[in-house]
Amino acid sequence: xxxxxxxxxxxxxxxxxxxxxxxxxxxxxxxxxxxxxxxxxxxxxxxxxxxxxxxxxxxxxxxxxxxxxxxxxxxxxxxxxxxxxxxxxxxxxxxxxxxxxxxxxxxxxxxxxxxxxxxxxxxxxxxxxxxxxxxxxxxxxxxxx
Amino acid sequence: xxxxxxxxxxxxxxxxxxxxxxxxxxxxxxxxxxxxxxxxxxxxxxxxxxxxxxxxxxxxxxxxxxxxxxxxxxxxxxxxxxxxxxxxxxxxxxxxxxxxxxxxxxxxxxxxxxxxxxxxxxxxxxxxxxxxxxxxxxxxxxxxx
DNA sequence: GGACATCGTGAAGTAGATTCACTACATGAC
DNA sequence: GTCATGTAGTGAATCTACTTCACGATGTCC
Numbered sequence: 001x002x003x004x005x006x007x008x009x010x011x012x013x014x015x016x017x018x019x020x021x022x023x024x025x026x027x028x029x030x031x032x033x034x035x036x037x038x039x040x041x042x043x044x045x046x047x048x049x050x051x052x053x054x055x056x057x058x059x060x061x062x063x064x065x066x067x068x069x070x071x072x073x074x075x076x077x078x079x080x081x082x083x084x085x086x087x088x089x090x091x092x093x094x095x096x097x098x099x100x101x102x103x104x105x106x107x108x109x110x111x112x113x114x115x116x117x118x119x120x121x122x123x124x125x126x127x128x129x130x131x132x133x134x135x136x137x138x139x140x141x142x143x144x145x
Numbered sequence: 146x147x148x149x150x151x152x153x154x155x156x157x158x159x160x161x162x163x164x165x166x167x168x169x170x171x172x173x174x175x176x177x178x179x180x181x182x183x184x185x186x187x188x189x190x191x192x193x194x195x196x197x198x199x200x201x202x203x204x205x206x207x208x209x210x211x212x213x214x215x216x217x218x219x220x221x222x223x224x225x226x227x228x229x230x231x232x233x234x235x236x237x238x239x240x241x242x243x244x245x246x247x248x249x250x251x252x253x254x255x256x257x258x259x260x261x262x263x264x265x266x267x268x269x270x271x272x273x274x275x276x277x278x279x280x281x282x283x284x285x286x287x288x289x290x
Numbered sequence: 291g292g293a294c295a296t297c298g299t300g301a302a303g304t305a306g307a308t309t310c311a312c313t314a315c316a317t318g319a320c
Numbered sequence: 321g322t323c324a325t326g327t328a329g330t331g332a333a334t335c336t337a338c339t340t341c342a343c344g345a346t347g348t349c350c
Contacts, residue, residue, distance in 0.1 A: 063338055087347065115283060138162050196328060317324100
């Protein structure tokens with residue numbers, strides 16, 4: 001018998017394990033969680049201003065300055081002038097940065113396959129549906145509060 | 146159709162949302178994530194030496210010193226002499242600390258109920274089983290590496 | 291051409307975390 | 321007993337992430 005608390009605890013437990021795997025990736029690449037997060041967002045959204053990165057990462061613009069400083073230093077991104085707004089800079093992935101993001105995506109998909117690849121389609125569908133419903137329910141709870 | 150990557154992403158997404166809810170709790174209590182984590186461990190294991198806390202939290206003993214300093218200051222824990230080992234100190238929850246841990250447990254169970262309480266038992270069972278199998282598969286992958 | 295908002299960054303400070311060195315105590319060998 | 325070695329906690333110094341506040345340089349709109 002699975003209780004609601006069981007279910008939540010297991011979700012959190014799995015998430016913790018996956019985060020540990022991410023930490024391994026970070027160690028191998030010599031990058032911190034925050035910097036990898038920034039690279040990931042940059043890979044998803046393309047060249048971005050530091051403002052938009054700050055919004056996406058939910059941190060202050062000042063913090064992004066520091067993270068980008070580090071990533072410029074390690075050769076993962078460059079600061080390019082923004083065409084059309086001389087206040088802003090466009091943070092852009094270098095080849096190294098692109099390879100890092102690709103590697104992360106590959107490793108992520110790989111892990112997903114190894115974890116869920118053998119689950120029968122029907123069970124996986126139920127699993128996904130329950131998660132979806134739950135996430136929606138969560139959003140609803142947030143609105144009420 | 147739910148793909149393995151979908152499934153993993155949704156798990157991570159839900160975990161992120163739940164963590165946001167935890168952050169709300171922390172703000173309300175005026176505590177940081179690390180300190181709440183320490184309180185939680187302390188609640189689960191009872192009075193502990195800083196060494197064992199360091200192991201449980203997977204941080205250095207020096208770091209525990211700082212966290213306990215803060216929690217002593219806020220009145221959530223006390224440092225008691227260890228009976229039988231004068232090198233060690235026993236970190237113990239105060240009444241306030243106990244109430245905080247209880248509040249966290251309640252809020253956690255509450256959230257779980259609101260998220261999973263309406264899921265039919267059979268679907269919830271499947272959900273729990275898939276998570277369990279996956280977590281075990283993860284442990285197996287770690288051993289191989 | 292002002293008034294006002296926006297983009298990035300210097301300065302200063304907080305919290306979590308680390309390593310290294312050191313003191314106090316414990317323990318087992320002799 | 322005492323001596324060697326290991327363990328518990330902490331001071332000092334340092335790192336990263338993060339914040340707020342102030343400020344200069346641009347953009348925008350009437």
